[in-house]
Amino acid sequence: MQNMTSERLILPVGVGAEFLLDEWSCEIRQQESRLLTFWDTFEWGVWFSGHLLYSCEGVYHLCTREEGWPGIELCEEKSVGRRRFWNEFATPEMRAKLEGMLGLRGLAPVVEGTFRRRQDDLRNGVGKIVCRLEWLIVSLGKQQEELLHSCRVIPLLGYEAEADRLEAYLFQAGAKISGEGPLELLLRQSDRIPREYTLRPPFGLKSETPAREAVGRVVRSMLEIATGTVPGILSDLDTEFLHDYRICLRKIRSVLTLVKEVYPAEETLRMRQILGDLARQTNRLRDLDVYLLARDEYLELLPPGLRPALDEMFDDFSAERGIEVRRVISKLRAHSWSRLMGEIEECFSPKNPHPPSPASALPVGPLVFRCIYKRYRKIRVIATEIGVESSDDAVHQLRIQCKKLRYLMEFFAELIPREEVTALQKLLRRLQSRLGEFNDASVQQQSLLNYWEEKKSGSDVALGLGGLVSILYHRQQQVRSLILQAVKEFCDDATAASFKKVFKQPLSVLTTTPPRSSQS
Amino acid sequence: MKIISSYSIKGGVGKTALSVNLAYALREAGRRTLLLDLDPQGAASFYFRLESAKKFKMRDANSMAEGLRKNIRESDFPGLDVIPSNLEYRRLDILLDGMTKRRKQLRSILEEFKPDYDVILMDCPPNITLLSENVFRASDVILVPVIPTVLSRRTLEQLTGFFTDEELPGDMLRPFFSMAQKRSKMHREIMADLPTAHPGFLKTVIPFSADVEKMGLHRMPLPAYSPTCAAAVAYRALCAEILSQPSLRP
Numbered sequence: 205m206q207n208m209t210s211e212r213l214i215l216p217v218g219v220g221a222e223f224l225l226d227e228w229s230c231e232i233r234q235q236e237s238r239l240l241t242f243w244d245t246f247e248w249g250v251w252f253s254g255h256l257l258y259s260c261e262g263v264y265h266l267c268t269r270e271e272g273w274p275g276i277e278l279c280e281e282k283s284v285g286r287r288r289f290w291n292e293f294a295t296p297e298m299r300a301k302l303e304g305m306l307g308l309r310g311l312a313p314v315v316e317g318t319f320r321r322r323q324d325d326l327r328n329g330v331g332k333i334v335c336r337l338e339w340l341i342v343s344l345g346k347q348q349e350e351l352l353h354s355c356r357v358i359p360l361l362g363y364e365a366e367a368d369r370l371e372a373y374l375f376q377a378g379a380k381i382s383g384e385g386p387l388e389l390l391l392r393q394s395d396r397i398p399r400e401y402t403l404r405p406p407f408g409l410k411s412e413t414p415a416r417e418a419v420g421r422v423v424r425s426m427l428e429i430a431t432g433t434v435p436g437i438l439s440d441l442d443t444e445f446l447h448d449y450r451i452c453l454r455k456i457r458s459v460l461t462l463v464k465e466v467y468p469a470e471e472t473l474r475m476r477q478i479l480g481d482l483a484r485q486t487n488r489l490r491d492l493d494v495y496l497l498a499r500d501e502y503l504e505l506l507p508p509g510l511r512p513a514l515d516e517m518f519d520d521f522s523a524e525r526g527i528e529v530r531r532v533i534s535k536l537r538a539h540s541w542s543r544l545m546g547e548i549e550e551c552f553s554p555k556n557p558h559p560p561s562p563a564s565a566l567p568v569g570p571l572v573f574r575c576i577y578k579r580y581r582k583i584r585v586i587a588t589e590i591g592v593e594s595s596d597d598a599v600h601q602l603r604i605q606c607k608k609l610r611y612l613m614e615f616f617a618e619l620i621p622r623e624e625v626t627a628l629q630k631l632l633r634r635l636q637s638r639l640g641e642f643n644d645a646s647v648q649q650q651s652l653l654n655y656w657e658e659k660k661s662g663s664d665v666a667l668g669l670g671g672l673v674s675i676l677y678h679r680q681q682q683v684r685s686l687i688l689q690a691v692k693e694f695c696d697d698a699t700a701a702s703f704k705k706v707f708k709q710p711l712s713v714l715t716t717t718p719p720r721s722s723q724s
Numbered sequence: 725m726k727i728i729s730s731y732s733i734k735g736g737v738g739k740t741a742l743s744v745n746l747a748y749a750l751r752e753a754g755r756r757t758l759l760l761d762l763d764p765q766g767a768a769s770f771y772f773r774l775e776s777a778k779k780f781k782m783r784d785a786n787s788m789a790e791g792l793r794k795n796i797r798e799s800d801f802p803g804l805d806v807i808p809s810n811l812e813y814r815r816l817d818i819l820l821d822g823m824t825k826r827r828k829q830l831r832s833i834l835e836e837f838k839p840d841y842d843v844i845l846m847d848c849p850p851n852i853t854l855l856s857e858n859v860f861r862a863s864d865v866i867l868v869p870v871i872p873t874v875l876s877r878r879t880l881e882q883l884t885g886f887f888t889d890e891e892l893p894g895d896m897l898r899p900f901f902s903m904a905q906k907r908s909k910m911h912r913e914i915m916a917d918l919p920t921a922h923p924g925f926l927k928t929v930i931p932f933s934a935d936v937e938k939m940g941l942h943r944m945p946l947p948a949y950s951p952t953c954a955a956a957v958a959y960r961a962l963c964a965e966i967l968s969q970p971s972l973r974p
Contacts, residue, residue, distance in 0.1 A: 325800075331943065332773035333800040361798035361805060 210367065212273070212340075212354045216378040220353070221324050221339065227373065228326055230337070235322040239346060242316070242387065245309035246436055246445065248398040253305045256387065259283070264293070266301055272385020287311060289442070308497065310442035317351075317390045318343045326370065334363035335370060342386040344393045351389050354382060403429060403451055409618050411569025416558075418568035419466045422459050422615050423552045426452040431545070434536060440529050443493040446486055453483045456548075458611045462575055465563040467551075475551055478544050485535045489528040495521050495651070505675045506668060513668030517655060570709045572616045577707035579609045580700075587695045592684060596646045599687065603639040610636060624706050631699060635690040638683055645680035649673050725838045726973070727831075728845050728966075729863040734879040735850040738869040738902035740767040741936050741946070743847035745956070746867075748945035749963035751803035755842040758796070759806045760834075762816075762859070763849040766809030772799050773943050777810035782819050785829050789836040801948065805841075817854045830858035852886060860892055865966070869902035869930070872914035880922070900926035900962065928962040931955055 224230045240258045244250045250257045255278070256269045263282050268275035279297040287293055288310040290302035320341040325333045338356040343349055355374065359367035371379075384392075391397060407421045430452035436445030457479045460472050467475075495502075499518050503511045535541055550556060558564075563571060583605045590602055610632055613620060652669050659665070693699065730743040740763065747759040761768040766776060780791025795807050823829050834844055848859050860866065868883065870876045880899055887894045899922055905911050919925035933955035935946060942949045947956040967973050 330773045330775075360800075361796055363798070 210357050210359070210371070212356045212382040213371065213374055213379040214382050215353045215355055215374065217350070217353070219374065219377045219379065221322070221337065223377065224326070224370075224373075228370065229328070229331070231325040231327065233322055233324055235320050235339075237318060237320045239316060239318050242314045242390075243311040244314045244398075245306055245311060246433075246441070247309055247401040249305040249307065249309055250302075251398045252400065255301075255305065257302075257311070264298070266298060269387070270385075271382075272388035273382075274387075308442060308444050312439075312441055314396055315387075315390045315394050316345045317386060318346055319386070326366070328363075328366065333360060334366040335359050340386070342390065344390055351393060352384075352386050354386075355379070403448060403455075404614055404617070405429070406618055407615075409568060409616065411619050412567045413569075414564065415463060415466045415566045415568045415571050416561075416564040417554075418572075418616075419459055419463055420552050420554060423456050423548075426456045426459075427545075427548060427552065430456075438533055438536060440533075443497060446490060446493065446532070450483055450486055450490060453479050455611060455615070457483075458608065459615055462579075462608055462612050462615075463563070463568075463572060465561050467564070468558055468561050471551060471558060475548060478548060482541070482544060486532055489525065489532050491651070492521050492525040492528055496525060498648075502672060506671050510668045510671050513664040514672070516665055517652075517659075517669070520655075520659070568616070569619045572612060572619065573707040574709045576609065576612050576616075577703060577709070579605065579612060580703045580707070583609060584695045584700065587691045590688065590691055592688070596642075599639065599642055599684075600646075602691075603636070603643055606632065606636050606639060621706065624702070628699065628702055628706075631690075631694045635687070635694045638687045638690045642680055642683045642687055645676045645683065649676045649680070652676075725841055726843050726864045727834055727862055728843060729848055729859050729866045730846065730869070731848040731856070731859060731866050732850055732868050732870075732876075732879060733852055733883055734876060737850075737871050737876060738930065738936070739763075739850070740771070740847055741939065742867060742869055742902065742930070742959075742962075743768050743845055744771045744939065744945050745947060745959035746963055746966075747804055747806075747845050748801060748947055749960050750843050750845070751801060752947070752960070753963060753967060754803075756840065757804050757843045757845060758837060758841045759799075759804065760792070760844060760846045761807060761809040762813055762846055762855070763809055764811050764814045765849070768847045769806065769808035771939050771943055771945065772797075772806050772808075774799075774806055774808040777808045779810065779812055782812065782815070784823065785833050788819075788829075789833045792833070793836070800944070813849075813855075820854050820858055827854070827857050828861050830855075831862035834862055857890070860887070860890075860896075863896060866897050867926075867966075868897055868899040870899045870918070871903045872901055872908075872911040872918070874910075874914075877914060877918055880918075884922070895924055897922075898924050898926050901929040903932040904929045905932045926962065926965055928958060928965050930958045930962065 221230050221232045238260050240260050243257045243259065243264075250266075251269065254269050255266060256274050257264065257266050258274070259265070262284065263280055264287060265274075265277055265280045267277045278301060279295060281293055281295045281298045283293075289308075290299055290306040293299050293302060320339075320343075322339045324337045324339065326335040326337055328334045336358045338358065340352070340354045340356075341350050342352040344351055357367045357370050357374075405425050407418070407425055409418050409421065430449050433445040433449040433452070436442070437449060457476050460467065460476055466472075496518065503514060506514070583602065586598075586602050586605060590598060613625070613629065613632075652673050656666065656669050728746075730739045730746070732739055743759060743761075747757050750757045759768060759772075769776065774797050777795040780794060781787050782791060792807050795810075796805050797808060799806050820827075820829055837844060846859060846863070848856065868880060870880050884894060884897060886892075887897060899918075901915055904915060915929070931954050933953060935950050935953045936955050938950075939946055946953070947959060950956055
């Protein structure tokens with residue numbers, strides 16, 4: 205007993221079951237028509253994991269994607285309302301599969317298509333079924349116009365020769381082996397092409413690229429990603445649009461600071477101010493998102509008896525978030541926002557004739573390597589002062605410097621020999637991760653105390669908050685010793701030697717290049 | 725995988741109707757079923773609109789297994805495959821006779837199909853030959869249709885006697901009444917009497933039905949074209965009775 209599979213054939217207009225009746229005995233059955241709505245995230249998490257998620261008549265189906273065709277169904281779930289996040293699904297199987305594909309992202313409808321299916325039987329001279337024919341007609345949305353008309357000839361075991369004969373007949377009539385599947389066609393028709401989404405795109409830089417051109421490319425790429433997140437923020441589909449929007453703004457600000465004197469000083473200052481203002485508009489909303497996303501984690505830290513005490517706080521955060529979302533949306537829709545974004549765009553446009561500045565024409569490779577090496581040495585100096593008694597602020601300063609170093613290495617990753625810095629990046633990531641945990645615990649304690657200050661809620665809430673603050677304090681102290689270890693590794697002589705070997709540049713590299721009059 | 729045989733020394737007792745309809749009922753019950761038509765008359769194959777199996781070399785167990793596999797035909801009913809009959813099967817006795825372990829070769833050949841099927845159902849020709857002995861030793865259960873008549877009773881007794889003489893396990897013989905007519909006094913008397921002498925008698929009775937005879941016209945199993953007729957219901961009940969018994973359950 206085997207499952208016989210065969211290629212799907214794409215048929216020209218007019219070649220259907222009726223066309224076969226001249227030569228074959230074909231039993232034509234009832235056609236089944238279903239409107240399928242396909243769902244995915246902004247990052248196409250379902251698509252790029254090799255799956256498709258669609259809903260039809262109140263049931264969500266998750267299946268494999270076989271070159272743009274719905275493949276094997278993995279699980280399904282009935283749903284009265286719409287599902288947005290993986291944890292809104294009820295069945296454990298669906299949740300487990302979607303968690304990895306969606307992460308914190310929300311689902312939105314991507315495209316709708318009508319799938320008309322029919323299975324007919326092809327019989328031989330004595331009336332024995334020899335092949336099953338799976339017909340599929342796909343149309344965009346609820347339209348009747350055929351986007352794709354296909355047939356799959358599935359031979360019954362022992363009747364492969366008959367299937368070959370039929371396929372040859374269909375080829376003669378103009379059938380072709382399927383190139384694009386119905387999903388690819390539907391998506392193309394509706395201008396929705398799945399693209400890999402990243403906050404670290406390649407910028408096409410070379411070592412000798414003039415610094416202004418290089419920084420301009422970084423800025424423009426980040427600005428494009430930031431702009432792309434705005435519709436998602438306006439629809440409040442998930443928290444990651446705002447998160448990414450803020451990261452992009454921060455990265456633009458950083459690159460202007462980290463690679464100095466690439467643009468005229470007054471322009472750099474003006475841009476940094478605008479970017480800062482735009483980011484600040486969203487600070488509170490992001491804070492609230494962070495708290496609400498950590499709700500389960502917070503609650504798990506407390507003994508079950510104390511958990512309900514925090515409900516009031518999270519309800520407050522949730523209510524405040526509703527207000528903040530509306531405020532941020534109104535800011536993003538305001539004329540002033542468009543004007544400020546326009547100013548940034550104009551400033552970094554390749555057509556903008558800024559006057560030369562001290563670093564504008566320098567080759568970006570040596571310039572950035574020098575910045576990286578200087579930043580690393582600065583971290584080493586700060587690190588020598590970090591100990592068990594260091595203040596939270598001192599640790600915070602170290603964290604900021606490490607973040608700047610990582611940004612530099614990230615922006616200009618294309619210029620850095622990967623094999624030589626993999627180990628260094630690993631050490632930096634480990635240190636950053638510890639510093640991040642430390643900082644989160646510190647900030648969270650402060651936020652909880654601030655909440656208490658403002659609300660002066662009842663004793664139950666106080667008990668819950670107190671418990672949580674103690675746990676976070678304890679966690680922070682635990683991380684401190686791990687930070688010291690990570691600092692030691694990142695700043696030891698061997699790592700310093702590696703940084704020096706890769707990044708140290710002779711000063712002459714930057715001074716011998718004649719300045720050019722440049723446009724970014 | 726279980727191997728079930730439909731067997732009787734006597735012809736015309738409903739062996740092929742049993743094989744075809746039980747195979748259909750087993751796939752309805754979710755069992756991946758292979759029907760092996762060992763009767764050179766090929767009636768079971770005819771009912772499934774199948775042509776004779778293509779000739780294949782039957783030198784040894786390996787070539788036989790390979791030949792049988794190449795001849796598997798998917799029936800019109802998903803989950804049910806058939807190896808159609810072949811006139812060459814009349815030479816099976818001679819072939820088996822030339823092999824070592826000549827009475828047990830069929831079992832080892834059928835073991836080949838274990839991964840693909842839950843049940844292999846064999847429709848056997850009406851005689852006692854070396855092939856029959858192989859069938860007895862290959863099967864987990866032998867279903868024996870018995871028309872409630874004197875001659876049928878006699879052939880059942882011959883069969884049980886053979887099992888005793890050959891020291892074969894008699895409890896694998898599971899007779900049941902086939903083509904029974906309640907209006908016949910003789911049928912009623914034999915049906916009341918015979919099971920007491922044979923404890924393995926199955927309870928389900930397949931009634932005589934003109935619908936069964938029409939299988940030749942429809943060329944498909946009875947439950948496929950007349951699912952609610954008494955005989956179709958009885959074949960399903962027989963399948964359920966088999967599946968309800970742990971020792972018989974595939």
